[in-house]
Amino acid sequence: MKRLNSVPKADGFRMPGEFEEHRGTYIIWPERPDNWRLGGKPAQHVFVQVANTIAKYEPVTVCVSKEQYSNARHLLADNVRVVEMSNNDSWIRDCGATCVVNDQGEVRGVDWKFNSWGGLVDGLYFPWDQDDKVAQKMCELEGFDSYRLDDFVLEGGSIHVDGEGTLMVTEECLLSEGRNPHMTKEEIEKKLCDYLGCEKVLWIKEGIYNDETNGHVDNMCNFVRPGVVALAWTDDENDPQYARSKAAYDYLTSETDAKGRKLEVHKILTPKPILITKAESLGVDAIDGTLPRQEGDRLAASYVNYYTGNGFVAVPVFNDPHDQLAIQKLQELYPGRVIEPIYAREILLGGGNIHCITQQVPRGNRK
Amino acid sequence: MKRLNSVPKADGFRMPGEFEEHRGTYIIWPERPDNWRLGGKPAQHVFVQVANTIAKYEPVTVCVSKEQYSNARHLLADNVRVVEMSNNDSWIRDCGATCVVNDQGEVRGVDWKFNSWGGLVDGLYFPWDQDDKVAQKMCELEGFDSYRLDDFVLEGGSIHVDGEGTLMVTEECLLSEGRNPHMTKEEIEKKLCDYLGCEKVLWIKEGIYNDETNGHVDNMCNFVRPGVVALAWTDDENDPQYARSKAAYDYLTSETDAKGRKLEVHKILTPKPILITKAESLGVDAIDGTLPRQEGDRLAASYVNYYTGNGFVAVPVFNDPHDQLAIQKLQELYPGRVIEPIYAREILLGGGNIHCITQQVPRGNRK
Numbered sequence: 001m002k003r004l005n006s007v008p009k010a011d012g013f014r015m016p017g018e019f020e021e022h023r024g025t026y027i028i029w030p031e032r033p034d035n036w037r038l039g040g041k042p043a044q045h046v047f048v049q050v051a052n053t054i055a056k057y058e059p060v061t062v063c064v065s066k067e068q069y070s071n072a073r074h075l076l077a078d079n080v081r082v083v084e085m086s087n088n089d090s091w092i093r094d095c096g097a098t099c100v101v102n103d104q105g106e107v108r109g110v111d112w113k114f115n116s117w118g119g120l121v122d123g124l125y126f127p128w129d130q131d132d133k134v135a136q137k138m139c140e141l142e143g144f145d146s147y148r149l150d151d152f153v154l155e156g157g158s159i160h161v162d163g164e165g166t167l168m169v170t171e172e173c174l175l176s177e178g179r180n181p182h183m184t185k186e187e188i189e190k191k192l193c194d195y196l197g198c199e200k201v202l203w204i205k206e207g208i209y210n211d212e213t214n215g216h217v218d219n220m221c222n223f224v225r226p227g228v229v230a231l232a233w234t235d236d237e238n239d240p241q242y243a244r245s246k247a248a249y250d251y252l253t254s255e256t257d258a259k260g261r262k263l264e265v266h267k268i269l270t271p272k273p274i275l276i277t278k279a280e281s282l283g284v285d286a287i288d289g290t291l292p293r294q295e296g297d298r299l300a301a302s303y304v305n306y307y308t309g310n311g312f313v314a315v316p317v318f319n320d321p322h323d324q325l326a327i328q329k330l331q332e333l334y335p336g337r338v339i340e341p342i343y344a345r346e347i348l349l350g351g352g353n354i355h356c357i358t359q360q361v362p363r364g365n366r367k
Numbered sequence: 368m369k370r371l372n373s374v375p376k377a378d379g380f381r382m383p384g385e386f387e388e389h390r391g392t393y394i395i396w397p398e399r400p401d402n403w404r405l406g407g408k409p410a411q412h413v414f415v416q417v418a419n420t421i422a423k424y425e426p427v428t429v430c431v432s433k434e435q436y437s438n439a440r441h442l443l444a445d446n447v448r449v450v451e452m453s454n455n456d457s458w459i460r461d462c463g464a465t466c467v468v469n470d471q472g473e474v475r476g477v478d479w480k481f482n483s484w485g486g487l488v489d490g491l492y493f494p495w496d497q498d499d500k501v502a503q504k505m506c507e508l509e510g511f512d513s514y515r516l517d518d519f520v521l522e523g524g525s526i527h528v529d530g531e532g533t534l535m536v537t538e539e540c541l542l543s544e545g546r547n548p549h550m551t552k553e554e555i556e557k558k559l560c561d562y563l564g565c566e567k568v569l570w571i572k573e574g575i576y577n578d579e580t581n582g583h584v585d586n587m588c589n590f591v592r593p594g595v596v597a598l599a600w601t602d603d604e605n606d607p608q609y610a611r612s613k614a615a616y617d618y619l620t621s622e623t624d625a626k627g628r629k630l631e632v633h634k635i636l637t638p639k640p641i642l643i644t645k646a647e648s649l650g651v652d653a654i655d656g657t658l659p660r661q662e663g664d665r666l667a668a669s670y671v672n673y674y675t676g677n678g679f680v681a682v683p684v685f686n687d688p689h690d691q692l693a694i695q696k697l698q699e700l701y702p703g704r705v706i707e708p709i710y711a712r713e714i715l716l717g718g719g720n721i722h723c724i725t726q727q728v729p730r731g732n733r734k
Contacts, residue, residue, distance in 0.1 A: 002445045066453040069500065073507075078369045082507050084451050086433040133436065140440075140449050141508075 002145040003136075004108070007194045013100040013108055014197025017163030017223055018308045021363040023107070024059035025309060026138055027051050028357070029072045030090040031065060034290040035125070036350050037283030044075065046346045047090070050314060050354055052077040053340050058310045061141070063087065063134070085137055086130040088116070091352060093218065094155035095128075096359035097135040097146060100197060107364035109146035110195050111135035112154040117213050118178025119153070124212060124351070125290045142361060152191050153179045157216040157356050159192070162226040165199040165258030167192055172206040172215035179214075200258040204248045208232060208270075209241045211300035212291060218355045219302045221248060224266070224333045227257060232302040233267035241270060268329055271320035274301045280349055293349065305353035306330065309360065313337050316344035316353045369512040370503075371475070374561045380467040380475055381564025384530030384590055385675045388730040390474070391426035392676060393505055394418050395724070396439045397457040398432060401657040402492070403717050404650030411442065413713045414457070417681060417721055419444040420707050425677045428508070430454065430501070452504055453497040455483070458719060460585065461522035462495075463726035464502040464513060467564060474731035476513035477562050478502035479521040484580050485545025486520070491579060491718070492657045509728060519558050520546040524583040524723050526559070529593040532566040532625030534559055539573040539582035546581075567625040571615045575599060575637075576608045578667035579658060585722045586669045587615065591633070591700045594624060599669040600634035608637060635696055638687035641668045647716055660716065672720035673697065676727065680704050683711035683720045 008014070030047055031040040051060050055077055063085035064072040073082045087095075094117070097109030114132045116123035139146040158173045173179070174188055183191070189201045207215025221231040229252055233245045245267075252265045281295040303326035306315040313334050317323040323341065331339050347353050375381070396414065397403045403410040418427050422444055430452035431439040440449045454462075461484070464476030481499040483490035506513040527535045540546070541555055550558070556568045574582025588598045596619055600612045612634075619632045648662040670693035673682040680701050684690040690708065698706050714720050 001448065066497065069504070073503070078512075081368065081510060084453060084504055086451060130433065136440070137436070137451055143448060145445075 001140055001143060004145055004147045006147070008100045008108065008110065008147055009194045009197045012102045014163070015098060015100050015161045016362045017161060017225070018360055019223070019225055020163055022058050022310050023361040023363050024061060025054050026092050026096055026359045026361065027060065027062045028085070028087050028090040028092045028134070029062055029064040029068050030350060031068050032089055034285040034287035035089060035293070037280055037293070043346045043350055044072075046342070046344060047357065048075050049342055050357065051080050053314055053342060054307075054309055054312070054358070055080050057312045063092070083141060085134065087134060088125060088128050088131040090350075091157070091356050092134060092359040093157045093356045095131040095134045096156060097138045097144070098156050098159075098196070099144070099360070099362050101362050101364045105364040107142070107144055107362060109135055109139035109144045111139070111146045111148045113149055113152055114155065115153050115178070117155065118176060121178030122176075122214070123178060138359070147195065149195070155213070155216065156359060157213060157218040157352070159196065160217050160221070160223055161196055161198060162223040162257060164226045166202065166226070167196055167198040167200070168202045168204060168217050168221060168223070168229075170204045170207045170215045170217050170220065173213065173217070176214045198258065202252065202255055202257075204251060206244045206247065208300040208302050209239075209244060210298050212351050219300055219305045219353070221252070222304055222306070226259070227261040228264045228266070228333070230266050230268050230304055230330075230333060232270050232304045234270050239273070266329065266333060268303050268326055269322045270303070271301050271318045271322050274299045274318060274345070274348065276349065291351070299348050301348055302353070303330075305355040307354045307358045308334070308337070311337055312340050314340045314342060314354050316347065317341040318345055318348070319343060368507050368510060371512055371514045373514070375467045375475065375477065375514055376561045376564045379469045381530065382465060382467050382528045383729045384528060384592070385727055386590070386592055387530055389425050389677050390728040390730050391428060392421050393459050393463055393726045393728065394427065394429045395452065395454050395457040395459045395501070396429055396431040396435050397717060398435050399456055401652040401654035402456060402660070404647055404660070410713045410717055411439070413709070413711060414724065415442050416709055417724065418447050420681055420709060421674070421676055421679070421725070422447050424679045430459070450508060452501065454501060455492060455495050455498040457717075458524070458723050459501060459726040460524045460719075460723045462498040462501040463523060464505045464511070465523050465526070465563070466511070466727070466729050468729050468731045472731040474509070474511050474729060476502060476506035476511045478506065478513045478515045480516055480519055481522065482520050482545070484522065485543060488545035489543075489581070490545060505726070514562065516562070522580070522583065523726060524580060524585040524719070526563065527584050527588070527590055528563055528565060529590040529624060531593045533569065533593070534563055534565040534567065535569045535571060535584050535588060535590070535596075537571045537574045537582045537584050537587065540580065540584070543581045565625065569619065569622055569624075571618060573611045573614065575667040575669050576606075576611060577665050579718050586667055586672045586720070588619070589671055589673070593626070594628040595631045595633070595700070597633050597635050597671055597697075597700060599637050599671045601637050606640070633696065633700060635670050635693055636689045637670070638668050638685045638689050641666045641685060641712070641715065643716065658718070666715050668715055669720070670697075672722045674721045674725045675701070675704070678704055679707050681707045681709060681721050683714065684708040685712055685715070686710060
């Protein structure tokens with residue numbers, strides 16, 4: 001498939017909202033023992049649950065290293081497609097292709113430069129060479145041409161679009177020292193609009209407290225549909241999350257989107273602080289250069305890290321009193337979709353959640 | 368995708384003739400330096416030519432190890448799909464899925480047990496664990512359910528069918544000690560008919576002289592169409608190939624196919640004996656357990672190792688006076704197809720030819 005040097009927006013392409021129809025979903029199988037406890041086995045079982053749940057609604061492809069291929073094939077449902085793909089870890093939201101479409105329904109991939117959430121400044125592991133090839137391999141599998149950016153670092157979890165010209169990001173992430181320090185905010189904004197087919201960027205200050213991704217927007221807020229945003233929230237003014245959510249709420253409710261609409265912002269209460277236990281910490285290999293998982297560290301838990309697909313919303317739950325509130329709120333926000341709660345502490349322990357481990361391929365006419 | 372325990376013939380499935388319409392072609396990228404000289408570079412360039420030529424006529428997928436992925440993607444034409452797949456070598460005819468179809472156009476894979484052409488008896492390298500997973504991975508990529516045989520060793524190059532109930536094999540290969548010594552000829556015949564949807568097996572005695580595959584039929588003869596066979600031939604009675612071709616000719620012309628038709632057998636003169644040169648031999652790593660490539664060894668060169676696809680026939684040529692004869696003869700036999708000659712000495716040096724490095728996926732309705 002072709003590598004393109006042109007610009008998606010100029011070519012008539014835009015990134016659709018996640019809530020628009022999908023062709024399917026990609027997931028990468030977790031295994032690295034310095035990030036996933038107990039050799040990845042507990043996480044693998046939750047990834048199976050995520051994949052099998054989504055596969056009830058749309059085609060799912062799980063990408064697996066050669067070492068884990070047979071095990072993954074054995075554990076996943078028959079209707080899940082399993083393909084071999086080397087990787088450094090399992091965050092396809094961040095290293096996978098960002099798909100864009102044109103009005104004729106053609107789909108192409110945007111293949112951002114990936115540097116493990118901060119490269120040699122504050123990246124989370126080294127090397128990340130295989131992750132940086134995932135987007136291209138995903139495009140090859142689907143038969144898509146792709147735009148490769150060798151000069152711009154971005155992860156898919158650091159952007160959310162409404163599909164109608166509006167993009168949400170956090171300054172904490174997009175302006176971090178480990179991404180694109182050679183670029184001004186205005187230059188970054190232009191790059192984003194050019195490659196996502198957007199007109200307006202909403203710059204939220206910060207994401208979730210202690211989020212190792214430098215505050216990815218996808219853990220903090222999401223477009224339910226154009227004009228409607230779900231935002232992670234806490235009423236506890238002593239929680240360091242409070243000021244972050246309050247600033248985002250005040251900003252979003254004072255802004256308009258690319259179409260000039262005021263935004264309707266819905267608060268989703270986060271679970272109570274979730275800390276890594278001693279047993280959990282002891283299950284992770286200690287390796288120089290990989291972010292350690294230490295007892296007592298607070299995890300960046302948020303229900304907003306949910307994934308929207310054809311007829312469903314897959315939402316992480318934590319065995320917390322706020323689980324039911326989040327499920328109810330999402331059911332109100334997505335009246336036409338089945339809410340699929342999945343107990344996701346094991347994904348959270350690895351540093352993200354359901355949205356971070358999934359990547360949608362939008363519908364479009366097959367070539 | 369599902370692993371099936373039933374039997375293709377009982378399920379209404381048959382292997383179509385290679386000359387029937389294809390959905391596409393699979394190829395594996397060559398790289399192992401103990402089989403392909405000079406680190407595989409000369410062979411890779413010929414594989415590129417084969418892939419790019421076929422891609423003019425039908426979709427081509429090239430399967431590549433993670434180490435060679437970027438190099439292969441760089442060298443192959445844009446319209447070739449490149450996917451990651453571990454392997455032990457590049458003979459997808461032998462380790463890939465044998466596709467079967469039913470009358471509704473559904474396609475399934477047959478995943479034979481693969482043991483490197485003879486396992487611990489006279490196999491060509493060790494281990495062969497990744498090769499034995501290629502058929503399943505190919506089926507996953509295509510979304511096909513597959514029949515796995517854990518109790519029956521077979522390579523795709525050791526069979527040819529006419530799509531109407533007739534199968535050709537060689538006794539030299541199918542009855543070899545390294546395949547299925549626990550089974551009688553009758554048991555093998557039944558297994559073949561059950562899994563390929565055939566009624567009659569034509570047992571040719573031997574294949575091409577000094578063929579390291581124990582005389583695969585696909586280097587010796589091929590069904591042009593039902594009732595018509597192309598056979599490798601030499602007029603030189605002093606050539607050890609003569610008795611082999613003569614025996615096959617006498618046998619085939621005395622036999623009928625599954626439909627009761629007499630067979631029309633066309634002789635294709637082989638090139639003059641082709642020997643490995645000293646320079647070629649010196650380019651191959653010497654590794655214990657891998658068949659060595661020694662100066663002066665005679666290669667199993669045959670034009671019959673051609674590949675038939677949608678509107679074309681890709682035929683190996685050797686810079687030999689018989690090249691033009693073979694091309695002319697094949698053009699007569701395939702009046703509706705473009706004959707695509709490819710100089711293929713580099714593939715031959717690795718132990719096979721164009722048919723051995725290709726595997727067709729027959730047409731059928733997409734699910």
